[in-house]
Amino acid sequence: MARPLILASSNSGKWREFSTFFQLHAPAWELRPLPAELTVEESGSTFAENALLKAKAVAxxxxxxxxxDDSGLAVAALGGAPGIHSARYAPDDAARIxxxxxxxxxxxNRQASFHCAIALVDPQGQVRALVEGICHGEILAQRRGKGGFGYxxxxxxxxxxxxxxxxxxxxxEAVGHRGQALRALKEQLLILERSLG
Structure with missing residues (x-):
């Protein structure tokens, strides 16, 4: 029987990406949505700290x-902004762009990178995995494409x-920051599943 796993996010784009990953690569886990009444303040100073804060609080x-996960865009010419404040840079995707x-x-200088940190925490609040992924790219002067979300x-x-x-x-998934982090997570999950039996 699949082990329940709460995704500590109300972001529909993240839900789609995580759901697809777990269905294809980690069927031993049953991903479940975050209860609407639960919110966690992201007070960390790094993506990893925020991912850990959210996962621990929910667990x-x-x-x-x-x-x-905590993820965001770091733009070199803006001193790494919006960084951990990517989701709070403006009220919605259009305004952020x-x-x-x-x-x-x-x-x-249009250099930028997308970062993703993913934390997995057990019901006792112990960190069982922490992985990160980075994708390097550039910021265009105008929008291109209809898919995805955010930036x-x-x-x-x-x-x-x-x-x-x-x-x-x-x-x-092949080149992106979250795909890289999820591939690293997959390795950690396989090790963890063997230890859990």
Missing amino acids: ESLGEWAIA QRLLREMEGIP DPLFWVPEVGLTFAEMSPAQK
Whole structure:
């Protein structure tokens, strides 16, 4: 029987990506949504700290296995902003993109990276896995593509020649920050499943 695992996020884009991953690669776990009444303040100073904060808070509150990710965009010319504040950079995706475009106007250095940290915590609040992934790219001067979510239409990956919003889900998983972190998580899950029996 699959082991219940609470995803400590109310982001529908993340739910889709995590659901697909667990169905395909980790069927020993049954991903479940975060109860609506539970919220966790992201007060950490790094992606890893925030992922741990969320997973631990949910695991300890519900007495269940919990998984959380914290991810965001770091733009070199903006001193790493929006960084851990990526989701709070503006009220919604459209406004976040507009703010980023405005702040990048006239800046020749377009280098940026997407970061993802994923934490897995057991029902006793013990950290059982912490993995990270990074994808390097550039910020375009205008949106390209209809897929993805967040900053995806502006984030161009040179080796693929596409923005995240132009990639298929499989392409994005292959090169993206969350896909990299999930592949690292898969290895950790296999080791953990053997130890849990």
